[in-house]
Amino acid sequence: MNNPDDLRDEGIPGQAKQRRAKRDTRRTIVTLEQLPLFADERSLSEAVLGHGSYTHWRAIVLLLERRGFPKIDGLMGGRYTRAVRAFFDHEYGLHGAPPVLAPHRSARLGASHQAADLGAAWKKRDLYKR
Numbered sequence: 001m002n003n004p005d006d007l008r009d010e011g012i013p014g015q016a017k018q019r020r021a022k023r024d025t026r027r028t029i030v031t032l033e034q035l036p037l038f039a040d041e042r043s044l045s046e047a048v049l050g051h052g053s054y055t056h057w058r059a060i061v062l063l064l065e066r067r068g069f070p071k072i073d074g075l076m077g078g079r080y081t082r083a084v085r086a087f088f089d090h091e092y093g094l095h096g097a098p099p100v101l102a103p104h105r106s107a108r109l110g111a112s113h114q115a116a117d118l119g120a121a122w123k124k125r126d127l128y129k130r
Contacts, residue, residue, distance in 0.1 A: 032085050038078035048084075067091075 030047045039047070045057030065071060070083035089095050 032081050035081045036078075037081060038073060038076035039081050040078045041072075044079060044081070044084065
């Protein structure tokens with residue numbers, strides 16, 4: 001009687017099946033090593049940032065490409081996962097390479113592409129004119 005499968009005959013019909021289905025839908029953690037050599041964007045986003053982070057991945061991958069992140073290979077239909085790993089290893093100073101000199105500022109995703117503080121430069125100019 002302690003077995004959840006025995007509850008099928010009692011109570012709400014199909015209740016035990018629902019519990020079992022919820023258990024089966026748990027996701028395992030995916031790593032870069034488990035991905036194929038050329039992985040699609042959704043798989044990469046899950047391996048790098050975790051499950052449910054695809055929208056965030058799409059926003060930051062454009063910024064990463066400007067810094068040398070591997071681009072999507074049109075023939076293979078994905079990014080070369082070993083190059084993705086090498087990019088992050090280099091970014092964080094592994095393999096004997098010095099880390100990036102300037103720390104990364106948090107990006108304002110979705111913000112317009114205007115200069116951050118043009119007003120301060122103009123104020124300094126005004127001080128010199130006086």
